[in-house]
Structure formats: C-alpha cells, structure tokens
Amino acid sequence: MTSSAARRGLTADGLIAKANAEQLAGVIADKMRARCKPMGIQPWRKWVSAELSRMSPLLRSMVRAALEARAGK
Template identity: 85%
Template sequence: MTSSAAKRGLTADGLIAKANAEQLAGVIADKLRDRCKSMGLQPWRQWVSAELAKMSPLLRSMVRAALAAKARGSR
C-alpha cells in the first residue's frame, strides 16, 4: 500500500521541510498575534500587512493560514 505522500512524489526530506516550514509559519503567526496585545485592531492589521508583504509568497500564504487557524481555535 502506497501512502498519499508517496503518490504525490514527496520524499522524507520534502515532508520534513514542509513540516519545518509549517512550524516556522506557526511561530511567526504567534509573534504577530503577540503584538496584537499592545496595538489596536486597525494598527495591528496594517502592521501585519506590512510584515506579510516582506515575505515570500509561499511563506506569506503559510503564515496567513496559521493566523486563520489560530483565530478559529481561539474563539
């Protein structure tokens, strides 16, 4: 039986890299959320937008997904 990762051609190194990238995105999202405590919502959104604009498109999408997941989990 072949795993879905193997079917997609992901190697063990690829899976580790993906997990590391997701972990990094989670850490970044946590740091962005921590800044929220000292800012109002609108300044925080502007600041997060500016920070996300500095990131690569892939990292930006991963951080956005982590922020959304954390927002859903905190409700």
C-alpha cells in the same frame, strides 16, 4: 499500497521540510499575535499587512493560514 505523499512524489526530506516550514509559520504567527495584543484592530491589520508583504509568497500563505487557525482559538 502507497501513501498519498508517496503518490505525489514527496520524499521524507520533503515532508520534513514542509513540517519545519509549517512550524516556522506557526512561530511567526504567534509572535505577530503577541506583538499586536496592545494595538487596536486597524493598526494591527496595517502592521500585519506590511509584515506579510515582505515575505515570500509561500511563507506568506503559510503564515496567513497559521494566523487564521489561531484566530479561532
């Protein structure tokens, strides 16, 4: 029996790269949240939107997911 990762053709290197990217997105999200604590909600949204617009589409989606996950904590 093969794992779902193997069926999708992901190699060990690919899985490591994905995990590293997710970890990086988490670090970015944490730093964004820390910087934004003293801001009000409107300046925070504007700043985060500007920062996300500078990222690649993949990193942007990963950081957005990390921000949403951390918002629930």
